[in-house]
Amino acid sequence: MDRVDGVDPVDQRRDDDGHPFLRVEGLGKRFGGIQAVADVSLDLARGELLGIIGPNGSGKTTLVNLISGFVRPSAGEVRFRGRRIDRMPPHRIVRLGIARTFQMVRPFYELPAYKNMIIPLFSPRVRGLVGGKYGDRDAVALDLLEEVGFERDAFVAYKPAGALPQGYLKRLELAKAMALEPELLILDELFSGLSLAEVASIVPIIEKLRQGGMTLIMIEHRLRELFRIADRVVVLNHGRKIADGPPAAVMEMDAVKSAYLGAAAETAETSDPETEAP
Amino acid sequence: MLIGTAIYALINSFILALMAMGFNLTFGISGVANFAYGAFYVMAAYGAWIFTHKAGLPYGVAVMLSIGLTTMGGALMYRFVLMRVRGQTLSEVIATFGMGLAILELFRYMGFVGFEYTLPNLVEGSVFFLGVYVDYQRLLIVAVGALMVVGLWLFTRFTSLGLAFRGIAQDERTALTFGMDPDRIATIAVAFGAGLAAIAAVVIVPLGTISPEEGYDVLIKALAVCIIGGLGSTGGVIAASFLIGFAERFTDAYIGSHWTMIVSLAAILLVLAVKPSGLFGHQKELEERI
Amino acid sequence: MTERRRERIDRGIKKRSEDVFALASWREMLYLAGPRLLPVALVLFLPPLLSPYWQKVMLSVGVFGLLAVSWDLLAQAGMISLGQALFFGMGAYGAGLLDRYLGMPPFLSLPIAAVLGGLVSTLLLLPVLRLRGIYFSMVTLILPLMLVRVIEATKIFGGTEGLSGLTPWPSVWVEMYLILGALLAALFGFRRMLAADYGLVLKGIRDNDRSVTSAGINIYVYKAQALFIAAAVGGFAGAFMTHVYLFVGMPVFALDYSILPIAAAVVGGPGGLAGATLGAAILVPLSEALRGFGGLRIVFYGVFLVVFIVAVPEGIFSFVRRKYHQFERWVEVD
Numbered sequence: 001m002d003r004v005d006g007v008d009p010v011d012q013r014r015d016d017d018g019h020p021f022l023r024v025e026g027l028g029k030r031f032g033g034i035q036a037v038a039d040v041s042l043d044l045a046r047g048e049l050l051g052i053i054g055p056n057g058s059g060k061t062t063l064v065n066l067i068s069g070f071v072r073p074s075a076g077e078v079r080f081r082g083r084r085i086d087r088m089p090p091h092r093i094v095r096l097g098i099a100r101t102f103q104m105v106r107p108f109y110e111l112p113a114y115k116n117m118i119i120p121l122f123s124p125r126v127r128g129l130v131g132g133k134y135g136d137r138d139a140v141a142l143d144l145l146e147e148v149g150f151e152r153d154a155f156v157a158y159k160p161a162g163a164l165p166q167g168y169l170k171r172l173e174l175a176k177a178m179a180l181e182p183e184l185l186i187l188d189e190l191f192s193g194l195s196l197a198e199v200a201s202i203v204p205i206i207e208k209l210r211q212g213g214m215t216l217i218m219i220e221h222r223l224r225e226l227f228r229i230a231d232r233v234v235v236l237n238h239g240r241k242i243a244d245g246p247p248a249a250v251m252e253m254d255a256v257k258s259a260y261l262g263a264a265a266e267t268a269e270t271s272d273p274e275t276e277a278p
Numbered sequence: 279m280l281i282g283t284a285i286y287a288l289i290n291s292f293i294l295a296l297m298a299m300g301f302n303l304t305f306g307i308s309g310v311a312n313f314a315y316g317a318f319y320v321m322a323a324y325g326a327w328i329f330t331h332k333a334g335l336p337y338g339v340a341v342m343l344s345i346g347l348t349t350m351g352g353a354l355m356y357r358f359v360l361m362r363v364r365g366q367t368l369s370e371v372i373a374t375f376g377m378g379l380a381i382l383e384l385f386r387y388m389g390f391v392g393f394e395y396t397l398p399n400l401v402e403g404s405v406f407f408l409g410v411y412v413d414y415q416r417l418l419i420v421a422v423g424a425l426m427v428v429g430l431w432l433f434t435r436f437t438s439l440g441l442a443f444r445g446i447a448q449d450e451r452t453a454l455t456f457g458m459d460p461d462r463i464a465t466i467a468v469a470f471g472a473g474l475a476a477i478a479a480v481v482i483v484p485l486g487t488i489s490p491e492e493g494y495d496v497l498i499k500a501l502a503v504c505i506i507g508g509l510g511s512t513g514g515v516i517a518a519s520f521l522i523g524f525a526e527r528f529t530d531a532y533i534g535s536h537w538t539m540i541v542s543l544a545a546i547l548l549v550l551a552v553k554p555s556g557l558f559g560h561q562k563e564l565e566e567r568i
Numbered sequence: 569m570t571e572r573r574r575e576r577i578d579r580g581i582k583k584r585s586e587d588v589f590a591l592a593s594w595r596e597m598l599y600l601a602g603p604r605l606l607p608v609a610l611v612l613f614l615p616p617l618l619s620p621y622w623q624k625v626m627l628s629v630g631v632f633g634l635l636a637v638s639w640d641l642l643a644q645a646g647m648i649s650l651g652q653a654l655f656f657g658m659g660a661y662g663a664g665l666l667d668r669y670l671g672m673p674p675f676l677s678l679p680i681a682a683v684l685g686g687l688v689s690t691l692l693l694l695p696v697l698r699l700r701g702i703y704f705s706m707v708t709l710i711l712p713l714m715l716v717r718v719i720e721a722t723k724i725f726g727g728t729e730g731l732s733g734l735t736p737w738p739s740v741w742v743e744m745y746l747i748l749g750a751l752l753a754a755l756f757g758f759r760r761m762l763a764a765d766y767g768l769v770l771k772g773i774r775d776n777d778r779s780v781t782s783a784g785i786n787i788y789v790y791k792a793q794a795l796f797i798a799a800a801v802g803g804f805a806g807a808f809m810t811h812v813y814l815f816v817g818m819p820v821f822a823l824d825y826s827i828l829p830i831a832a833a834v835v836g837g838p839g840g841l842a843g844a845t846l847g848a849a850i851l852v853p854l855s856e857a858l859r860g861f862g863g864l865r866i867v868f869y870g871v872f873l874v875v876f877i878v879a880v881p882e883g884i885f886s887f888v889r890r891k892y893h894q895f896e897r898w899v900e901v902d
Contacts, residue, residue: 311705313705313709359874367701367702368643368877369877369881370702371650372830372873372874372877373877375830375873376831376870376871376873376874378870379827379869379870379873380869380870380871380874381870384864384867387867494713494823498713501706501707501710504706505706505710536721539721540717540718542714543711543715543717543718547692547695550707554695
């Protein structure tokens with residue numbers, strides 16, 4: 001892809017100016033009487049792949065909403081490359097280079113898949129990066145979709161999004177975020193609802209993104225697949241961070257075991273084999 | 279003069295609260311904004327008038343019958359119109375708006391306009407109180423208003439239907455998993471809203487006359503109260519009713535009656551600019567605000 | 569007994585003229601251009617054939633058509649207006665004031681009043697854009713009705729009397745072709761806009777605003793732009809009428825200017841603006857024909873609104889389009 005020509009990657013790195021790539025400090029959010037996220041701090045280095053795991057309702061999605069600006073924190077701060085972003089509206093955060101996907105994919109069902117890509121490609125961030133308007137957004141859209149596995153020969157990209165199976169919808173969601181040329185990509189349960197084969201076909205795309213220097217945060221329930229690619233894992237329980245470290249070490253910790261087993265016993269979610277540690 | 283104005287402001291506040299409560303209740307539970315609300319108010323008043331003057335029923339019976347029929351009208355509107363377009367905001371708004379329009383203009387066409395179209399006071403007489411005369415009908419409005427507020431509060435906390443209402447209002451998807459039928463609840467919610475409009479009508483209309491204009495007027499006032507208070511919040515409705523109720527009366531007494539509408543308009547614009555989701559709208563912030 | 573089902577098949581000419589860029593015959597070119605040429609031809613050649621009375625009706629078609637297009641434009645961006653009278657009234661008063669106090673000629677006051685009216689309406693509604701759902705409908709419904717009382721109370725802008733004796737358009741033909749030309753320009757221009765990527769963003773905001781926000785697009789800016797465009801179109805209609813009636817007063821904020829445009833857009837079929845225009849072209853003359861029914865007409869509008877939005881939500885236009893592009897036949901199924 002030749003679209004990032006305008007930006008010198010070395011230049012971007014110098015921009016960080018000694019600041020950590022992403023720093024979350026004492027972040028908290030209350031919804032009415034519920035403390036959804038409490039006093040979460042974490043650092044993320046450029047190029048890292050961080051997994052965020054935890055039982056249902058442990059505040060993972062709220063944490064992502066806080067970082068991406070969709071929810072205002074009631075305490076703490078978020079800094080991206082030294083810049084405070086926790087008071088910014090979500091679209092400005094995207095323009096700084098943080099893109100995210102949503103757990104519930106809601107594409108524009110009546111539009112063809114590639115037309116769904118137009119909105120991110122219309123984004124000021126993308127227009128800013130390539131210095132002006134795209135000659136042909138459709139062509140760029142088709143390229144990106146091919147990258148995430150929309151076979152060009154099969155014309156899947158021309159089908160209405162409403163006619164696509166879940167696996168393609170998730171890929172479309174990923175492609176929409178990738179279109180923004182982010183520096184930090186947050187994937188909220190990208191693997192949920194996918195078959196093992198579908199997950200296996202998406203993992204190489206993520207690995208390719210990492211080779212390109214992308215920093216990623218992945219919220220996942222599919223621990224087996226996540227642990228194969230994650231450098232580090234943060235475990236949340238009841239909105240608090242209870243562990244932070246390499247995947248293997250984290251899963252050995254007693255607090256994590258009891259959080260998962262406890263949650264499993266309380267909510268009887270043992271039916272999902274993926275929540276169990278590898 | 280100050281105390282007298284304050285007493286009438288209090289009464290005015292209860293009138294507003296009564297007018298807005300039904301609209302707010304329906305929206306709070308089912309998410310349906312019933313733009314036919316004013317039409318139900320007027321329909322109940324005309325209903326009571328027709329039952330007494332044309333059918334010769336005793337007034338008490340006519341009132342009860344009218345309230346009951348209006349409530350049923352709300353349920354029917356949901357079952358036969360709104361249920362088919364549930365969840366599509368555009369269609370819901372247009373359908374209720376069109377419905378209200380048709381009802382109100384039909385009454386106008388049939389010639390139900392004039393001073394004879396009013397309802398008698400439910401209670402006659404007046405009392406001299408802190409230097410002003412207050413008639414019993416106005417006291418009744420305050421009593422009914424207070425009763426409704428307390429009643430609703432008790433209802434949503436201590437009856438299973440009320441608890442179901444709250445459940446649906448808070449999280450429809452979870453409520454579904456507990457086996458609640460949202461269509462049934464929404465039918466009841468729209469019907470309750472219409473019923474509250476009817477109750478408001480039979481206690482408030484004796485102070486003036488019934489006319490199609492009154493329907494538009496009630497809708498405007500209900501919307502204004504809900505916008506200021508925060509849509510779907512009962513506390514907000516009460517606070518906003520008092521805010522507008524007092525502001526209107528005091529403007530009327532000290533500046534001039536022409537200016538009352540300007541005060542309401544200014545209040546709406548101010549609240550929207552400062553806190554768009556309304557004074558008590560923070561509960562719904564996640565839903566309504568982007 | 570064999571069962572039958574109805575089958576819809578694209579007409580051959582549709583297929584032929586769809587993909588091939590070098591059109592083979594005049595017939596095909598006409599097939600493609602016809603739906604666009606028809607309204608242009610009607611606008612050009614119909615008015616001189618009409619009696620003065622029906623010319624006035626045609627003028628109303630132009631005005632209500634613009635208001636309906638403005639409504640549909642807003643609806644495409646997820647804003648359901650119940651108060652087109654607000655935009656209409658702002659433009660109308662704008663033109664009246666510019667004429668009365670600055671002595672501006674109509675050709676100057678028309679565009680300026682449209683833009684000013686659009687700006688004021690947008691500013692008034694700006695806070696509501698931060699809210700989803702029906703707040704927009706609620707506020708647009710009550711604003712014009714309250715503004716009437718404000719004018720009544722403060723006696724500004726001529727108060728209940730209004731401003732009369734304003735400057736007329738040079739001739740009835742200027743009047744006629746100006747408003748109908750504006751309607752066509754709005755129809756085709758904004759149709760193009762909606763079909764472009766910009767329109768896609770607007771519809772995206774309506775369907776899933778979070779998704780648009782997460783693309784780094786400031787949805788308020790786009791909503792405000794759409795609102796301004798729609799309000800200016802409505803304001804244009806109002807400003808135009810001021811110089812037709814030679815008067816502006818409280819009736820410009822009346823509910824009628826809100827109801828008929830919505831009914832037109834809903835009956836014609838929301839989305840794509842063509843339905844809204846067709847709806848106005850049907851409802852306005854129909855409304856004249858039903859003049860004998862008096863107040864019952866508004867009852868009809870109300871009923872139309874409910875019936876169409878519930879039973880025929882795609883409107884008349886999509887029916888007409890289907891008939892144009894496809895034919896139907898009965899086939900037997902085993």
